[in-house]
Amino acid sequence: MAAELWEIRDFIAGVPAMESxxxxxxxxxxxxxxxxxxxxxxxxxxxDASPGLWLVRSGAIAVRDTEGNLVxxxxxxxxxxxxxxxxxxxxxxxxxxxxxxxxxxxxxxxxLEEYPAFAWRFERTRSERLQQALQRLAGQxxxxxxxxxxxxxxxLRRAPVTAPPDWSIRQxxxxxxxxxxxxxxxxxxxxxxxxxxxxxxxxxCVVSDRSVDEPVQRIMSRDLITVAPEALAFEASxxxxxxxxxxxxxxxxxxxxxxxxxxxxxxxxxGTHAIHLVRDALAAPDRQAVARVGARxxxxxxxxxxxxxxxxxxxxxxxxxxxxxxxxxLELAQDELGPAPVPWVWATLGSQGRCEQxxxxxQDHALILDDRFEPAAHGDxxxxxxxxxxxxxxxxxxxxxxxxxxxxxxAWRQPLAGWRGLFRDWIEHPxxxxxxxxxxxxxxxxxxxxxxxLETLWDDVRPWAVDNSIFLRGLANNALAVRxxxxxxxxLVVVDDDRHDDRLDLKRYGLMPIVDIARLHAVRRGLxxxxxxxxxxxxxxxxxxxTEAADELVDAWRxxxxxxxxxxxxxxRRGEPLDNLLDPDALSGLERDHLRDAFRVVDDHxxxxxxxxxxxxxx
Amino acid sequence: xxxxxLLHRWWLQWRRSRRRTAAEExxxxxxxxxxxxxDLDANWDQAEYLVLDFxxxxxxxxxxRLLSVGWVVMQGATIPLxxxxxxxxxxxxxxxxxxxxxxxxxxxxxAEGIPELRALETVLEALKGRILVAHNARFEIAFxxxxxxxxxxxxxxxxxxxTLQLARRGFExxxxxxxxxxxxxxxxxxxxxxxxxxxHHALIDALGTAxxxxxxxxDRVGPRGxxxxxxxxxxx
Numbered sequence: 001m002a003a004e005l006w007e008i009r010d011f012i013a014g015v016p017a018m019e020s021x022x023x024x025x026x027x028x029x030x031x032x033x034x035x036x037x038x039x040x041x042x043x044x045x046x047x048d049a050s051p052g053l054w055l056v057r058s059g060a061i062a063v064r065d066t067e068g069n070l071v072x073x074x075x076x077x078x079x080x081x082x083x084x085x086x087x088x089x090x091x092x093x094x095x096x097x098x099x100x101x102x103x104x105x106x107x108x109x110x111x112l113e114e115y116p117a118f119a120w121r122f123e124r125t126r127s128e129r130l131q132q133a134l135q136r137l138a139g140q141x142x143x144x145x146x147x148x149x150x151x152x153x154x155x156l157r158r159a160p161v162t163a164p165p166d167w168s169i170r171q172x173x174x175x176x177x178x179x180x181x182x183x184x185x186x187x188x189x190x191x192x193x194x195x196x197x198x199x200x201x202x203x204x205c206v207v208s209d210r211s212v213d214e215p216v217q218r219i220m221s222r223d224l225i226t227v228a229p230e231a232l233a234f235e236a237s238x239x240x241x242x243x244x245x246x247x248x249x250x251x252x253x254x255x256x257x258x259x260x261x262x263x264x265x266x267x268x269x270x271g272t273h274a275i276h277l278v279r280d281a282l283a284a285p286d287r288q289a290v291a292r293v294g295a296r297x298x299x300x301x302x303x304x305x306x307x308x309x310x311x312x313x314x315x316x317x318x319x320x321x322x323x324x325x326x327x328x329x330l331e332l333a334q335d336e337l338g339p340a341p342v343p344w345v346w347a348t349l350g351s352q353g354r355c356e357q358x359x360x361x362x363q364d365h366a367l368i369l370d371d372r373f374e375p376a377a378h379g380d381x382x383x384x385x386x387x388x389x390x391x392x393x394x395x396x397x398x399x400x401x402x403x404x405x406x407x408x409x410x411a412w413r414q415p416l417a418g419w420r421g422l423f424r425d426w427i428e429h430p431x432x433x434x435x436x437x438x439x440x441x442x443x444x445x446x447x448x449x450x451x452x453x454l455e456t457l458w459d460d461v462r463p464w465a466v467d468n469s470i471f472l473r474g475l476a477n478n479a480l481a482v483r484x485x486x487x488x489x490x491x492l493v494v495v496d497d498d499r500h501d502d503r504l505d506l507k508r509y510g511l512m513p514i515v516d517i518a519r520l521h522a523v524r525r526g527l528x529x530x531x532x533x534x535x536x537x538x539x540x541x542x543x544x545x546x547t548e549a550a551d552e553l554v555d556a557w558r559x560x561x562x563x564x565x566x567x568x569x570x571x572x573r574r575g576e577p578l579d580n581l582l583d584p585d586a587l588s589g590l591e592r593d594h595l596r597d598a599f600r601v602v603d604d605h606x607x608x609x610x611x612x613x614x615x616x617x618x619x
Numbered sequence: 620x621x622x623x624x625l626l627h628r629w630w631l632q633w634r635r636s637r638r639r640t641a642a643e644e645x646x647x648x649x650x651x652x653x654x655x656x657x658d659l660d661a662n663w664d665q666a667e668y669l670v671l672d673f674x675x676x677x678x679x680x681x682x683x684r685l686l687s688v689g690w691v692v693m694q695g696a697t698i699p700l701x702x703x704x705x706x707x708x709x710x711x712x713x714x715x716x717x718x719x720x721x722x723x724x725x726x727x728x729x730a731e732g733i734p735e736l737r738a739l740e741t742v743l744e745a746l747k748g749r750i751l752v753a754h755n756a757r758f759e760i761a762f763x764x765x766x767x768x769x770x771x772x773x774x775x776x777x778x779x780x781x782t783l784q785l786a787r788r789g790f791e792x793x794x795x796x797x798x799x800x801x802x803x804x805x806x807x808x809x810x811x812x813x814x815x816x817x818x819h820h821a822l823i824d825a826l827g828t829a830x831x832x833x834x835x836x837x838d839r840v841g842p843r844g845x846x847x848x849x850x851x852x853x854x855x
């Protein structure tokens with residue numbers, strides 16, 4: 001190569017699609033390329049050009065489908081592949097004077113063959129690219145902060161201390177004292193059958209006046225929560241907080257007992273963590289103390305992101321803490337108000353209901369009361385309960401819901417019969433407003449109180465929705481309401497011909513459409529799942545959509561979710577208020593490519609829904 | 620064939636035959652002058668061009684010498700970068716500081732350059748059957764003629780397109796005011812939304828000129844419109 005073509009070589013090296021090529025491959029490229037200048041308005045690719053890969057050096061190119069809708073817009077550094085596989089009947093035009101570099105097909109084909117990392121960008125399917133994107137994101141964590149990325153077996157300090165189930169309680173207690181452990185694993189042969197802890201000895205033996213000569217199996221816990229040795233410490237910590245236990249037997253997939261993990265093993269390995277926040281929340285003496293715990297939620301998120309936290313564990317960690325805040329506030333309220341006049345269940349909805357929360361969230365909740373509720377006699381008690389909790393959550397950093405989807409609103413604080421009536425009305429008269437309410441309340445999850453109240457409600461409501469095609473069509477219409485952006489052009493998000501945003505709203509143009517799609521499928525199959533990922537997977541198992549489509553949507557959702565969490569973690573570090581608005585300028589070229597893939601996944605599914613439910617997206 | 624095309628062709632052929640008799644048999648110049656002329660009636664996007672740029676020790680073609688040569692070939696509207704060529708030329712004289720600050724070629728680098736004769740031979744070989752394109756071609760032609768005179772005792776005759784003159788005619792057709800500033804290579808590139816390049820390097824300027832030439836032609840005629848080469852030529 002004439003060494004003076006470095007200028008062009010360096011440009012090519014900076015093109016995201018080409019970044020995986022090694023220096024020696026890049027060095028040889030300029031002399032293989034041709035340069036074309038095309039005036040605005042010319043067709044592209046030029047009719048006399050051979051097939052191959054085009055790179056935009058400067059200018060802009062618009063790709064439209066047969067109906068003239070903008071499909072893509074290319075600017076500096078964007079590639080355009082012109083080969084047999086390119087979709088036919090696309091109309092491509094130069095919309096700004098453009099300088100283009102062209103790599104002929106044979107050279108391009110050779111690069112694909114020689115450099116698999118390069119070929120990946122052009123050859124892999126969209127789902128494979130998304131998978132890779134997720135792995136990349138997960139890999140972007142700081143190793144020094146990755147304590148929670150340690151596996152459980154690395155935290156175990158000793159061989160398991162065990163006893164057979166027919167030992168007396170006395171023998172077991174002696175064994176524990178001797179081995180200086182606070183928990184003893186009960187095994188039959190090789191098989192784990194139970195667990196006793198210091199607490200069990202106190203509560204089930206000493207306090208209940210049981211003889212220490214009885215066999216230990218009478219007091220052992222049998223329904224054990226176990227953890228796999230290769231599980232992340234991070235996952236174990238979630239099990240501790242979710243199930244409120246202090247010991248987790250470690251059992252390999254083949255059933256072999258490996259050891260026992262205690263909360264203190266974990267505490268040695270971590271700083272601010274969900275488990276601390278849950279403990280502090282549940283022990284908070286007053287609302288101010290609850291608020292102080294809530295104020296640490298953004299830090300928790302930032303820390304989890306820094307540790308490479310993935311979407312579901314991250315969301316669960318946030319929800320576990322928020323649930324604990326809510327439970328504690330409900331306890332404190334009852335301390336003040338006295339016992340409840342009738343049974344109730346406090347339900348949370350929205351992202352908290354679906355366990356997909358981040359630190360940037362509003363509070364959404366509702367109260368479902370026993371049918372013995374009498375407004376005159378009991379109304380005041382529940383009104384005060386609701387405002388106590390709502391105010392407490394607001395003080396803890398969870399803003400009041402602007403749509404007032406909160407238990408402080410009388411309509412969302414009703415006996416079971418009232419809720420039945422609401423759902424029946426929404427399902428039978430699916431107007432835009434009632435559809436919006438229905439989508440909200442279909443994500444209800446019990447947080448405290450009597451969960452059977454909500455289960456009873458679901459038992460009635462779910463079958464109504466499954467059978468109502470007009471309601472389902474309404475939900476489908478909602479899921480189609482937001483058209484996905486086409487991609488990025490320079491520093492802007494291209495929504496359509498007329499709308500270019502300088503920020504990408506990850507909630508509007510990413511998470512919510514997938515959440516709506518997942519809810520639609522769950523509701524039409526009468527599924528109890530709430531989390532978008534489990535809804536999609538369960539819906540695929542129930543045959544509502546193909547496994548491939550579900551997998552793609554799950555990956556796209558996870559990608560949006562982790563990008564948002566990472567974006568907010570950056571805001572936490574910089575001390576800025578949290579939002580969902582991503583600056584396209586802060587994205588790498590590769591991330592833009594991945595986002596474009598994720599947009600297309602949603603868009604394809606929306607089109608499929610449109611045909612399937614015979615609705616067209618209205619925006 | 621149009622009358623201007625015929626006239627230009629006759630004029631070129633007349634000069635070529637006169638100079639061929641003056642040039643010594645077997646030299647690169649005689650060889651070039653004997654080669655067939657490109658088709659001047661061809662549409663602009665069907666012809667082949669050699670887009671050329673020189674860096675020199677100064678502005679006076681009688682006293683100053685070539686320092687570097689850069690070119691790219693254009694096949695119609697396409698510029699194959701494989702054709703890119705760049706050589707430093709040994710000027711056999713000191714490089715004045717006022718020119719060195721522009722092209723950044725030092726005496727040491729120039730001393731390692733190829734001899735002027737070699738440089739000229741490769742230019743003449745590359746020019747065969749092609750139309751010469753340069754920005755402010757008057758300058759490139761003056762230095763080419765001077766070198767030919769010095770080395771072969773006579774000049775060359777070649778069809779020439781000057782992008783500076785094409786641009787000026789464009790301004791005039793649209794009655795737009797234009798001074799020397801507007802006609803500089805980098806200003807014109809900016810006008811046609813071409814990226815900013817590192818200036819005063821013979822190859823980069825040649826590539827920049829080639830891209831500008833493509834832009835100027837497309838500014839004048841639509842994708843299927845006719846613009847014969849003869850309408851673009853300058854009489855050098």
